[in-house]
Every structure is written in C-alpha cells, then in structure tokens.
Amino acid sequence: MEILENLALGFSVALSPYTLMLAIVGCFLGTIIGALPGLGPSNGVAILIPLTFTLGLDATSALVLMTAVYYGAMYGGRISSILLNIPGDEPALMTTLDGYPMAKSGRAGDALVISGVASFVGAFLSTIGLMLLAPMLARVAYLFGPAEYFALYLLAFCTLGGMASNNQAKAAIASCIGLGIAMIGVDNNSGMPRLTGGNLHLMDGIDFLVAIVGLFAIAEVFFFIESHGKGSAIGVKLGKVKIPWPEIMSTKWTMLRASGVGFIAGILPGAGASLGSFLAYMSEKSFAGDKAGFGTGVAKGIAAPEAGNNAAAGGALVPMLTLGVPGSGTTAVLLALLMTLNITPGPTLFTDRPEVVWGLIASLLIANIVLLLMNVPMVKIFVRVLQVPAWVLLPGVTMISFVGIYSLSGSYFDLLLMVAFGVLGYVLRKLDVPTVPVILGILLGGNMEDALRRAMVLSDGDATYLFSTPIAIGLWLAAIAGFVAPMFLRSVLKKPQRVTD
Amino acid sequence: MASDRIFGLVVLMAALAYIASATQIQTSFLADPVGPKTFPILVGTVAAISSLVMIFRPDPDPEWPDKFTFGALFFAMLVLIAYAYALKPLGFIIPTAITAGILSYQISPRIKPAALSGVGLSIGLFILFKFALGLGLIAFPKFLVG
Incomplete structure (x- = not known):
C-alpha cells in the first residue's frame, strides 16, 4: 500500500493548477516538437532546457514540464511518420512501415487514431511498470558501490554502442569523444586544471547543454541546408477523423505484448526507444506470420511499434531515476536537466525527495491522458503544424538555441563551442558515427572517473576490486555481451528499409 | 572507404x-x-x-555533398560564428534578422520569403523572449538608440 500513499503524494503535487497547466503546455509543445520533421525529442528537450532554467521554475515544475514534452514528442513522432513518411525521430522509423502505406490508401485518419491509442496504451502501462519497478530497483541500487557503478556506466556505453549503431568501433570512438571532453576542466580530486590548454574559458569544463544543443539542433540546420529542406511538404491529405473501434479492439493483444517488449527494451541502459519499437514490430510480425500482411498498412503493424516506442520511453526512465544511467538519447537529455536542477538521480532520490519522484510519476499519468485527448480529436491542429516550411522552422530553431545557450552564461565562447559541436555533429552523422554516446560520455564521464578512483581508494589500488562482487561481475559480463553480441546478430537484427514511393 | x-x-x-x-x-x-x-x-x-x-576496416563512403553545397555549409558556419560574436555588442534584433534571413535563404533560395522570415523571426522571438520569458535581451546597440 506504500505505492498508493506515494501516489497520493504525487497527485497532490501534480494536480495543483500550476503544475497541471505546465503538464498541458508541455504535452502540446512536445507533440508539436515530435511532429515536426527533423526536430525529435532529444532536440526539442535540449533546446528547451536553458529556457526552463531562465523561467525560474522549481525542480518539480521543471521536471513535470520537460517530461510532458518528452512524452508528447514520443506521441508526435508518429504524425510525420504516417503522413509524410518522414520519421520525426529514430524510434518513429518503424511506424512508417505500416503507417504510411495505410495513409496512402486513404486511411490517414484511422492510422493516426490507432497509433494514438497504441501510444497511450504503451505509455500508460510503462508508467505503471515504472511505478512498481523503480522503487524496487532503488532498493537494489543501495547495494551499489563505486566498483558496481563503474561497471554500470561501462554497461551503458557498451549496450548503447553495441545496439544503437552499426559499427562498434565508431560507437566506441563516440563514447571516447564524450568522455574525453568530460575530463576537460578542474579535476575534482586534486584541484588541478586538466587538458584546458591554458584557456581560462575551459577551466569550468564544457557545459553539457552546449554540447547537446550543438550536436542535435545546430547540426540539423546543416543537414537542412544540404538537402534544401526537401520533403517537408504535406505528403498525404487527411480526411475526416473517425475512431475505428473494431480495428483498435483487434489490436489489443498486440498492444499489450508490444508494451511489454518495449518496456523491457527501455530499461536496458543505453538501448532505448529505437530498440523498443524495433523489437515490438519484429516480434509481432513474426508472431502474426506472413499472412497478416505486415508492411502493407495493417492496424497491428501500426499499433505494435507505437506501443513499443512509448513503453520504452517509460522504461528508459527506470534506470535514469534509480541509477542515474539514462536508457536512451532523450533520457540522457533529461538527465542533463536533472543535473542542471541540482537533483542527483539515484536511490537516495526516492527517499530524500519523494515529492519529486512521485510528482513526476503522477504527472506522467496525467500527461498521458491529456495526450490521448489531444492526439485523437485534435490531431488536425498538429497536422497543420507540419505545414510550417523548413525555411522558417530551422532558422527559428537556431535562433532559439543561440538565445538559450547565451542565457546560460552570457558568454560568446559558449556560442562558439556550440557552433563547433554543430559542425562535429554534422561530420559524425555523415560518417554514421552515433552522437548519443558523445552526450552520454560528457554527462557521465565525471561520475565514471570518480567511481573508478573511489573504488581504487577503497582497495588501495588493487584492480581486481572492480570484479569483487557478484553484481559487478554480472554487469561486466553484460557489458561485454552487449558490446560483442550485436556483431554476430547484425544479420538477424538488420533494420528494415524505409518504404519508398 | x-x-x-x-x-x-x-x-x-x-x-x-x-x-x-x-x-x-x-x-x-x-x-x-x-x-x-x-x-x-x-x-x-x-x-x-x-x-x-x-x-x-572502413565502411563504405557516405554521400558527400558537392563542392557548391560544401561552400554553402562553410558559409553557414561562418555566419553562425559571426552571429556568436555579434550578439552581445550589436543587440538582438539586427544580427538575428540577418542570420535568420541568410539561413532561410540557404535552405530555400528565394529572397523575399527569406528576408521576411528573418525579420519576422527576429522580432517575434525578441517579443517572446523579452516579454513572455523575461530574458534580459537588448534590442538595439547603444550607439543606435543613443
């Protein structure tokens, strides 16, 4: 019954009119951000972080607003996938496989409603899963010492590198770039500057927000300049939106199964929503067999990836809140938000600041209902947003990024760094080097090194201490498996190609 | 390769x-x-x-843009760098209008919509940031306003 008490506390925070308003605003903004092609959840949340900071919101309100944006972006991603065949973000890629064919056959409205309901089911179930699992995991997390944390961070980098990219070496390089950048600045233990090259601006280190906004938002502008904003016109007309009840009912088991698969994929540190939607789609496809016609625009093919994707989004919050290790790119950005707000995620968060955790969970439940209401009857409003041309949108995003970063420190140096990260992001993405490990490295580098050094202080320099407990050994094995196994599974896990006209 | x-x-x-x-x-x-x-x-x-x-063990080459597009990208980078330096001394509105206009033109090369979106974004965002979000932005440099 502890959960109910905690939930009551959460709802008392989340149902205050101000917080409720923030959740609704967040949902609205988030859906727009998710729907706009080229502006996914990571981008959107990253750009908004400095702005929430300047709004002077307290920790709970800021967290409620941003997680509402996060969930909203997960919902919104399906709109451009279905209507334009352009995934708003990576996890929405799987939704294009059946969503676009269905929209082309004149059933765009049905596709949007089915995917909206599937999103709701996935997100709702995974929020409940989060509620049940997170406090348990938080208790286990008390057993984690520095050696376990070091192994856990390693696991996050390995699984992220192994699963989310096509080339392990490139993922490892990306992680090293991030970790290397995290080392810049004054060393916490000795108080000596490291790797600053004598530059005074670098003494404080490089702010992760600068890197995130540069890598995600500024790099996007370069991509749009390269492609001249092609493919941003409306692809499929949306007729009257009705609710196809029989089809929704026919996909109920698919939604449930996909939510389970997605939730588990989301919990794996570093794997995240892309893996969730992918596994959900593929397992349903093989479960239904060839006759079901996956890939031609069937309801199950839309419901599965959307439920999986949104369930993974909730699942990814579990390791982020209990261990401080994000499960996806966007939760990495949310972790950045927590750090900016001076909240340290981890087991102590659940005991020391229950109002933050449970307020967050309660507002996720509320956000979910708001999102369902917004995304089914009001979907036409968001479809109109898609008509904003790229030549207004992208300059706008750039300017907002500049002002956001400028408002952090008021220094031109951060802006220059942001542009540099934008160029880096462009080159990395061109070369198929994933950028999420870079962010993760910058975010976690300091903690990872601290964990290693603390472990070595405890053991007086004995390296075998890192493998001294069963939990640590398990994490090491999982890390190695997560990094090596995808090399052999590559042919099995091959991502399906996008539908082309 | x-x-x-x-x-x-x-x-x-x-x-x-x-x-x-x-x-x-x-x-x-x-x-x-x-x-x-x-x-x-x-x-x-x-x-x-x-x-x-x-x-x-290199992967196959990605599709790189042609020389002209590369030039455009390089130019966009220079514009953003210039913008970073200009934001403080020149106020918000003028540099933002110019930068947003140039970026807009680079994405879709039509002069009139680009100029309009530059000016519109600059003024619109200024109002949003200054009055809705309460950021301490300066509209114009001192030597213009006196």
Whole structure:
C-alpha cells in the first residue's frame, strides 16, 4: 500500500493548477516538437532546457514540464511518420512501415487514431511498470558501490554502442569523444586544471547543454541546408477523423505484448526507444506470420511499434531515476536537466525527495491522458503544424538555441563551442558515427572517473576490486555481451528499409 | 572507404595528442592511487585502438555533398560564428534578422520569403523572449538608440 500513499503524494503535487497547466503546455509543445520533421525529442528537450532554467521554475515544475514534452514528442513522432513518411525521430522509423502505406490508401485518419491509442496504451502501462519497478530497483541500487557503478556506466556505453549503431568501433570512438571532453576542466580530486590548454574559458569544463544543443539542433540546420529542406511538404491529405473501434479492439493483444517488449527494451541502459519499437514490430510480425500482411498498412503493424516506442520511453526512465544511467538519447537529455536542477538521480532520490519522484510519476499519468485527448480529436491542429516550411522552422530553431545557450552564461565562447559541436555533429552523422554516446560520455564521464578512483581508494589500488562482487561481475559480463553480441546478430537484427514511393 | 580512413587518422592523431597532454597533468600531493592522469589516458587509448579499427576496416563512403553545397555549409558556419560574436555588442534584433534571413535563404533560395522570415523571426522571438520569458535581451546597440 506504500505505492498508493506515494501516489497520493504525487497527485497532490501534480494536480495543483500550476503544475497541471505546465503538464498541458508541455504535452502540446512536445507533440508539436515530435511532429515536426527533423526536430525529435532529444532536440526539442535540449533546446528547451536553458529556457526552463531562465523561467525560474522549481525542480518539480521543471521536471513535470520537460517530461510532458518528452512524452508528447514520443506521441508526435508518429504524425510525420504516417503522413509524410518522414520519421520525426529514430524510434518513429518503424511506424512508417505500416503507417504510411495505410495513409496512402486513404486511411490517414484511422492510422493516426490507432497509433494514438497504441501510444497511450504503451505509455500508460510503462508508467505503471515504472511505478512498481523503480522503487524496487532503488532498493537494489543501495547495494551499489563505486566498483558496481563503474561497471554500470561501462554497461551503458557498451549496450548503447553495441545496439544503437552499426559499427562498434565508431560507437566506441563516440563514447571516447564524450568522455574525453568530460575530463576537460578542474579535476575534482586534486584541484588541478586538466587538458584546458591554458584557456581560462575551459577551466569550468564544457557545459553539457552546449554540447547537446550543438550536436542535435545546430547540426540539423546543416543537414537542412544540404538537402534544401526537401520533403517537408504535406505528403498525404487527411480526411475526416473517425475512431475505428473494431480495428483498435483487434489490436489489443498486440498492444499489450508490444508494451511489454518495449518496456523491457527501455530499461536496458543505453538501448532505448529505437530498440523498443524495433523489437515490438519484429516480434509481432513474426508472431502474426506472413499472412497478416505486415508492411502493407495493417492496424497491428501500426499499433505494435507505437506501443513499443512509448513503453520504452517509460522504461528508459527506470534506470535514469534509480541509477542515474539514462536508457536512451532523450533520457540522457533529461538527465542533463536533472543535473542542471541540482537533483542527483539515484536511490537516495526516492527517499530524500519523494515529492519529486512521485510528482513526476503522477504527472506522467496525467500527461498521458491529456495526450490521448489531444492526439485523437485534435490531431488536425498538429497536422497543420507540419505545414510550417523548413525555411522558417530551422532558422527559428537556431535562433532559439543561440538565445538559450547565451542565457546560460552570457558568454560568446559558449556560442562558439556550440557552433563547433554543430559542425562535429554534422561530420559524425555523415560518417554514421552515433552522437548519443558523445552526450552520454560528457554527462557521465565525471561520475565514471570518480567511481573508478573511489573504488581504487577503497582497495588501495588493487584492480581486481572492480570484479569483487557478484553484481559487478554480472554487469561486466553484460557489458561485454552487449558490446560483442550485436556483431554476430547484425544479420538477424538488420533494420528494415524505409518504404519508398 | 577514404572518409572513414581519414576520420580514423584524425581521431588517432587527436587521441595521441590527448594522451600526450594527459601525461603532462600536474598531480597534487593529495594523490589517490589512480590520480588525475589514468582515466584520460585510458580513454585516449580506447579511442586510438578504435580509430585503428576504423582505418583498417572502413565502411563504405557516405554521400558527400558537392563542392557548391560544401561552400554553402562553410558559409553557414561562418555566419553562425559571426552571429556568436555579434550578439552581445550589436543587440538582438539586427544580427538575428540577418542570420535568420541568410539561413532561410540557404535552405530555400528565394529572397523575399527569406528576408521576411528573418525579420519576422527576429522580432517575434525578441517579443517572446523579452516579454513572455523575461530574458534580459537588448534590442538595439547603444550607439543606435543613443
């Protein structure tokens, strides 16, 4: 019954009119951000972080607003996938496989409603899963010492590198770039500057927000300049939106199964929503067999990836809140938000600041209902947003990024760094080097090194201490498996190609 | 092939330079067993090994843009750098209108919509930031307003 008490506390925070308003605003903004092609959840949340900071919101309100944006972006991603065949973000890629064919056959409205309901089911179930699992995991997390944390961070980098990219070496390089950048600045233990090259601006280190906004938002502008904003016109007309009840009912088991698969994929540190939607789609496809016609625009093919994707989004919050290790790119950005707000995620968060955790969970439940209401009857409003041309949108995003970063420190140096990260992001993405490990490295580098050094202080320099407990050994094995196994599974896990006209 | 090899080489050089500068980090008398050097050296080593893998087992080349587009990208970068320097001394509205206009023109090369979106974004965002979000932005430089 502890959960109910905690939930009551959460709802008392989340149902205050101000917080409720923030959740609704967040949902609205988030859906727009998710729907706009080229502006996914990571981008959107990253750009908004400095702005929430300047709004002077307290920790709970800021967290409620941003997680509402996060969930909203997960919902919104399906709109451009279905209507334009352009995934708003990576996890929405799987939704294009059946969503676009269905929209082309004149059933765009049905596709949007089915995917909206599937999103709701996935997100709702995974929020409940989060509620049940997170406090348990938080208790286990008390057993984690520095050696376990070091192994856990390693696991996050390995699984992220192994699963989310096509080339392990490139993922490892990306992680090293991030970790290397995290080392810049004054060393916490000795108080000596490291790797600053004598530059005074670098003494404080490089702010992760600068890197995130540069890598995600500024790099996007370069991509749009390269492609001249092609493919941003409306692809499929949306007729009257009705609710196809029989089809929704026919996909109920698919939604449930996909939510389970997605939730588990989301919990794996570093794997995240892309893996969730992918596994959900593929397992349903093989479960239904060839006759079901996956890939031609069937309801199950839309419901599965959307439920999986949104369930993974909730699942990814579990390791982020209990261990401080994000499960996806966007939760990495949310972790950045927590750090900016001076909240340290981890087991102590659940005991020391229950109002933050449970307020967050309660507002996720509320956000979910708001999102369902917004995304089914009001979907036409968001479809109109898609008509904003790229030549207004992208300059706008750039300017907002500049002002956001400028408002952090008021220094031109951060802006220059942001542009540099934008160029880096462009080159990395061109070369198929994933950028999420870079962010993760910058975010976690300091903690990872601290964990290693603390472990070595405890053991007086004995390296075998890192493998001294069963939990640590398990994490090491999982890390190695997560990094090596995808090399052999590559042919099995091959991502399906996008539908082309 | 070539792009991955070049990138691998750049990473290798950077990693070696990183390791070299990590060995120069001063240790204080309060040193722990690991010290401030080990982790950066470890990171540099992993990067160096991965870059060797990239050099010897490169992926197929991505589709690079043509020379003209490269020029446009380079120009966009210069504009953004100039904007970073201009934002403080020249106020918000003028540099933003120019930068947003140029970026808009680069995405879709039509002068009138680009100019309109530059001016519109600049004024619209200024109002949003200044009055809705309460950021302390300066609209125009001092020498214009007097």
